[in-house]
Each structure stands twice: as C-alpha cells, then as structure tokens.
Amino acid sequence: MKIYNDVLATIGNTPLVRLNKITKDLPGTFLAKVETFNPGHSIKDRMALKMVEDAEASGKIKPGGTFIECTSGNTGMGIALAAVVKGYKCIFTTSDKQSKEKIDILKAFGAEVIVCPTNVEADDPRSYYSVARKLSEEIPNSYWFNQYDNLSNTAGHYESTGPEIWKQTEGKITHLIATVGTGGTLSGTGKYLKEQNPDIQVLGVDVFGSVLKSYHETGEFDTSQIYPYITEGVGEDIIPANVNFDIIDYFTQVNDKDGAIMARRLAREEGLLMGYSAGTVLQGVIQMKDRFKEDDVVVIILHDHGSRYVGKIYNDDWMRKNGFLDEYMTTKQLLERRGKQKLISVHENASLDEAIGLIKEHKVSVLPVSSEDGDWAGSLTDRQILEGIAQKGGSSQEVKVKHIMGDPLPIISNSVTCNNIKDYLSEWSNAVLCKDASGEWQIVTNQDIIHYAL
Numbered sequence: 001m002k003i004y005n006d007v008l009a010t011i012g013n014t015p016l017v018r019l020n021k022i023t024k025d026l027p028g029t030f031l032a033k034v035e036t037f038n039p040g041h042s043i044k045d046r047m048a049l050k051m052v053e054d055a056e057a058s059g060k061i062k063p064g065g066t067f068i069e070c071t072s073g074n075t076g077m078g079i080a081l082a083a084v085v086k087g088y089k090c091i092f093t094t095s096d097k098q099s100k101e102k103i104d105i106l107k108a109f110g111a112e113v114i115v116c117p118t119n120v121e122a123d124d125p126r127s128y129y130s131v132a133r134k135l136s137e138e139i140p141n142s143y144w145f146n147q148y149d150n151l152s153n154t155a156g157h158y159e160s161t162g163p164e165i166w167k168q169t170e171g172k173i174t175h176l177i178a179t180v181g182t183g184g185t186l187s188g189t190g191k192y193l194k195e196q197n198p199d200i201q202v203l204g205v206d207v208f209g210s211v212l213k214s215y216h217e218t219g220e221f222d223t224s225q226i227y228p229y230i231t232e233g234v235g236e237d238i239i240p241a242n243v244n245f246d247i248i249d250y251f252t253q254v255n256d257k258d259g260a261i262m263a264r265r266l267a268r269e270e271g272l273l274m275g276y277s278a279g280t281v282l283q284g285v286i287q288m289k290d291r292f293k294e295d296d297v298v299v300i301i302l303h304d305h306g307s308r309y310v311g312k313i314y315n316d317d318w319m320r321k322n323g324f325l326d327e328y329m330t331t332k333q334l335l336e337r338r339g340k341q342k343l344i345s346v347h348e349n350a351s352l353d354e355a356i357g358l359i360k361e362h363k364v365s366v367l368p369v370s371s372e373d374g375d376w377a378g379s380l381t382d383r384q385i386l387e388g389i390a391q392k393g394g395s396s397q398e399v400k401v402k403h404i405m406g407d408p409l410p411i412i413s414n415s416v417t418c419n420n421i422k423d424y425l426s427e428w429s430n431a432v433l434c435k436d437a438s439g440e441w442q443i444v445t446n447q448d449i450i451h452y453a454l
C-alpha cells in the first residue's frame with residue numbers, strides 16, 4: 001500500500017509545470033514550481049513544518065503548548081496543519097490587508113486569529129509583530145516562531161525545495177526566481193542550488209513600497225522606499241534575518257496593478273489559478289527578460305493558490321475599485337486599431353467652396369482649419385457651413401473659411417482613454433485632434449469611438 005501516515009507527510013514533491021503562453025516570446029524554458037500542491041496549498045507548509053520540528057527538537061515548545069505566529073496566512077496554515085496533527089493550540093496575528101478567506105481558513109483549523117492594522121510601523125505596539133511577541137511573553141508554554149528571523153525558515157527550503165528543483169531539472173536549472181517576503185524561500189532554495197552550481201542566477205522579485213530591493217543595492221535601510229501597498233506576502237518594511245542578500249544576484253520591483261493583472265493571465269492563459277504573488281513573480285520575469293538566453297532553464301516559484309483571492313484579484317469589482325481594470329482603450333490604442341488616416345484639413349484663407357469640395361470628396365463631417373503660422377486656427381463643421389452661407393449670403397466662392405469657422409478642435413493627449421474623450425467634446429465639436437505614436441496629427445470622431453472602442 002502506498003499511504004501517507006498523516007497529512008504532514010504529503011508536504012513537498014510539488015510538480016514543475018512548463019509555461020507555454022505567457023513567456024512564449026522570451027528566450028529559454030520557463031518552469032513553474034506549483035507549490036499549491038502542498039496540503040496547505042502553499043509553499044509555506046515546508047518551512048512551517050521545519051520551524052515546528054526544530055522548536056520541538058530544541059525543547060522550545062512542550063506537548064500541549066501554544067504556537068504563536070504573525071502571518072499573512074500561508075505560514076499560519078502550515079503551522080495550523082502541524083498543530084492539528086501534533087496536538088498544539090494556535091494563535092495567529094495577521095494584518096488587516098490580508099484576504100478574509102485566509103483568515104477564515106486559519107479559523108477552520110481551530111486557530112485564534114487577531115487582526116492588526118497594516119499601516120503602522122513594525123515596532124508600533126499595535127503591529128502584528130509586536131502583538132505576537134507580547135502574546136508569547138504572556139502565555140505560558142507558548143512559542144512565537146517569528147518566521148522573519150527564525151533561520152529554520154531558510155533551512156526548510158534548503159533541505160526540501162532546493163534539492164527537489166535540482167533533481168527535477170536534472171541539474172539543468174540556470175535561474176531561480178521567487179518573490180521575497182521573509183526571504184526564506186529564495187535564500188534557502190538559492191543557497192542549495194548555488195552550492196550545486198555557483199553559476200545559477202538567483203533573482204528576487206520585490207514590490208514597490210518595500211525596502212528590500214533598495215537595501216540589496218545600497219546596503220542602507222531607506223525609509224523613503226516604504227509606503228502602503230496591496231500585494232500580499234511580498235516585500236517588507238523590515239530587514240528579516242532570512243533574506244540572505246549575498247545569495248540574491250538581482251532584484252526587480254513590481255507594482256500592485258501589474259501583479260494582479262498577471263495573476264489573472266496565469267489563470268486564463270496557463271490554467272493555473274494562483275495567488276497574487278504568483279502574478280507578481282511572473283511580471284518580474286517579464287521585466288527581467290533581457291537576462292535570459294535561449295538555452296536557459298528558468299524555475300519560477302508560485303507560492304500559493306488563487307482560491308484565497310477570489311474576493312480580490314479574481315473579483316472584477318475589487319479590481320475596478322483599485323483602478324486595475326483597463327476597461328477602456330486609450331486614444332493611442334484606438335488609433336492603432338483604426339490605422340493611420342490622412343488628416344483632411346483646410347486653410348483659413350481658403351474659400352468656402354474649397355471647403356465644401358473637400359467635405360464632399362473625402363466624406364468627412366468636420367475640417368480642422370490651419371492658420372498662416374501652421375497652428376490650428378479653428379474648425380469647420382457641416383452645420384457651420386450651412387449657417388455661414390445663410391448669414392453671409394453670397395456665393396460660397398466669396399466667403400472665406402476664416403469668416404465662418406468655429407473654435408479649434410480640442411487637442412488631447414493620446415493617453416486619454418476613450419471613455420474620457422466625451423469630456424472634450426461639445427455641442428459644436430464631435431471630434432478631437434491628437435498626435436499618433438509617430439507624432440502625426442490625427443482626428444478622432446464620435447464615429448471612430450463607436451466603431452473602434454466600444
């Protein structure tokens with residue numbers, strides 16, 4: 001019989017899955033280490049079990065005691081699994097930006113969860129680090145794991161994630177890429193792999209608002225880098241002991257929006273319903289594309305499962321609220337879709353007759369009017385032509401364009417989204433002018449918006 005003695009024995013041995021679409025334009029082979037196959041649905045099961053085993057072995061926790069940890073959810077899940085199997089109690093502190101699903105899941109294992117404010121300094125007594133420390137001082141036979149500075153975290157990956165990847169790639173791995181929070185994943189896995197082959201590149205993905213990338217580059221703790229962000233599990237406002245900056249060759253930083261959009265692409269294009277940081281790491285891979293060559297074997301760690309983010313990145317309302325959905329194309333995109341059109345304009349000194357000829361020949365409803373000095377002096381619509389003839393009388397050969405033209409058409413930047421062009425239109429102008437990507441003037445009319453953007 002092939003059986004596991006308990007759920008903890010099923011941790012590890014997760015598959016490496018080839019990415020076929022998102023990275024198709026990049027040189028090299030891109031393999032996702034899909035850590036959601038762990039029983040707690042994240043990579044953190046590995047280090048959680050290692051921290052528990054090390055705490056037991058060193059006598060820091062006695063049977064029946066209480067595990068305490070500050071966690072964004074995944075480490076808590078791993079610790080909770082170990083607590084259930086081994087008979088410990090659990091109290092977790094977490095920050096209020098974590099998804100409700102993660103908190104409810106921890107409670108499902110019988111854990112107590114204390115939600116702390118996100119936007120306070122790490123040493124503020126209200127922070128989730130401080131609350132966890134205080135609880136561990138007050139509760140007898142309790143142990144605060146402190147995944148940030150507890151080196152069993154790195155050791156867990158050194159002992160399991162690293163050797164697995166080395167074996168699965170038959171030693172062919174050239175790059176290891178992971179998001180960095182506590183640093184355990186990248187530091188432990190990277191250390192093992194570099195010991196096998198020092199040429200392996202270990203690349204970290206950080207988020208904007210975190211201090212890790214700048215610390216790696218300057219060795220200085222630059223508080224100006226720190227500001228609130230939405231991505232979960234990645235980046236820090238402290239320097240955890242588990243980030244081994246010597247192992248990491250390079251960091252890139254990803255913003256909240258790009259990570260969220262890429263996570264959705266992973267689901268739709270690769271069939272991988274992963275967590276927020278999986279989108280972040282993939283976006284980081286795209287940003288680092290110049291670092292790869294045709295024969296490279298790039299292993300990308302996907303930390304956790306998308307089911308924990310159904311109320312967030314997989315919810316359109318949440319994405320919209322955060323301004324992450326590009327539902328409207330920009331004028332630049334509209335022009336690319338429509339294609340370049342020769343701009344039909346008329347000079348201010350031209351006769352009305354010439355203007356009417358242009359409108360008939362090119363079947364346009366509005367003509368921008370150019371001035372002597374090359375600027376836009378005004379515009380001429382079919383309605384202005386009719387009104388002009390009525391007011392001035394006489395023949396259309398004698399009336400000049402400048403006598404009857406209206407105001408110049410509004411000029412917009414090509415980054416304006418099509419839903420916002422309406423703000424520039426008025427009763428008299430059903431068109432705007434803007435420059436296309438090559439700097440040539442183009443006209444965009446109501447009809448263009450209806451045809452190409454809706």
Ligand SMILES: Cc1ncc(COP(=O)(O)O)c(C=O)c1O
Nearest residue numbers: 180181182183184185233277303
């Ligand atoms: C979803 C997610 N992604 C990435 C990370 C970063 O991993 P590490 O803490 O090993 O650097 C974490 C850590 O909690 C996480 O929960």
